[in-house]
Each structure stands twice: as C-alpha cells, then as structure tokens.
Amino acid sequence: EPEVTQTPSHQVTQMGQEVILRCVPISNHLYFYWYRQILGQKVEFLVSFYNNEISEKSEIFDDQFSVERPDGSNFTLKIRSTKLEDSAMYFCASSPGQGKHSPLHFGNGTRLTVT
C-alpha cells in the first residue's frame, strides 16, 4: 500500500538555525498537510496546501514557517529560525480529496529537537 514518507526521522538543530523537513506524499494525492505534536500535547494543524498554494494555515504557522512543493513529488516544511518551542514531532499528511470526506494518510513523522 502506498505510504507517505518523511525524512529525516529525527533532526537536532541549534536555536536560530533553519531546518527543512521533507515529505513525499502518496503520488495521486492532491491535498497536503503539516501537523505537529509537542510532547504531551494534542496533534495540531499547521497548514494545508492544494494546487501549489496554501489553502489554510493556523495561527501557529507564522512568518518563520513556509511550505513548498518544489518538484511535484516532495512537499517540504521550512522553519527559518528555529526556537526552543518548535521542538515537536512534525507529521506530513496527504489526501486524494478535500479533508472532510477523504481521510488523511500520515507519515511516520520527523522528531525535531531544538537545543
């Protein structure tokens, strides 16, 4: 069964550094998402992406965050200048249709640790 793949599985970075989290969604999916889960907290929505543009973003997704689909297969999340509070598990997800009807398929996540 096709899977969403995320790399790396674990990223350690220093505060103030830029990080790029990478995702390869399922190939025929059209909707792409990033969620995050801070340790001990709920899974939170960050951003959704469709037709090469952001369709929705949460208040967490400020100017330090950006997403890109550079080559038609990868879907990346960039954090420009990481803060300690960005430490979390970041999940990429994709869906063949809009999220109400079509369940999201999640990757295994990237654990980001900011020191």
Next chain:
Amino acid sequence: AQSVTQLGSHVSVSEGALVLLRCNYSSSVPPYLFWYVQYPNQGLQLLLKYTTGATLVKGINGFEAEFKKSETSFHLTKPSAHMSDAAEYFCAVSVRTSNDYKLSFGAGTTVTVRA
C-alpha cells in the same frame, strides 16, 4: 466550534478484555468523525471513520465505533484486547475552515495491555 474530548488519558486492560475508549464531540453541524491509532515510533493510522449513514462503523484490527447523536459520542470499542493493541488512540473531527477542512484532534488515550 467543532471539537472532540477524549475521556481518560490512560486505559489499562487485560489481554482478552473489552477495550472501550471514550470520545465526545461538540458540533453545530453533522460531524465527520475519525479514530486514528499511533503505534510507538510510527505515524497516525486511520482506524475508522464516520461520515453519514450507518451509525456503527467497523474499522481495522477488530475495532468499531458507534455514532450516537443523542449522546454526542463516538466511543471506540474492541471486544477482546490483544497485546498488539498497545498504542495511543486519537479521536478527531473534521472542521470546516475558510478554504479547506482540517482535523481537530482529541488529547489522545494511551492503551496498555496486561498479559
């Protein structure tokens, strides 16, 4: 605003015993509800979903959930727990945003299975 609340952050059951995980929703419109499971070091995997129609929904691995509008509940059950059911379980509701839908997750319930 649509949201879900999971009652009980930890549930411990004996192998072979009933698993019951509670989820209540808050929604002014007919909700689309989901249960996801997260095994250790893995991503979120869809167990089952309720959209419309039959209120008893069967999912993977022997799990099922019943949508009860009168009780605003969507509890997850499995008649006989297996050791492999040890995981974290998340209830979620699909929430309409300006341009898309997003999942709003509950806080999660960690299930441990005793031999």
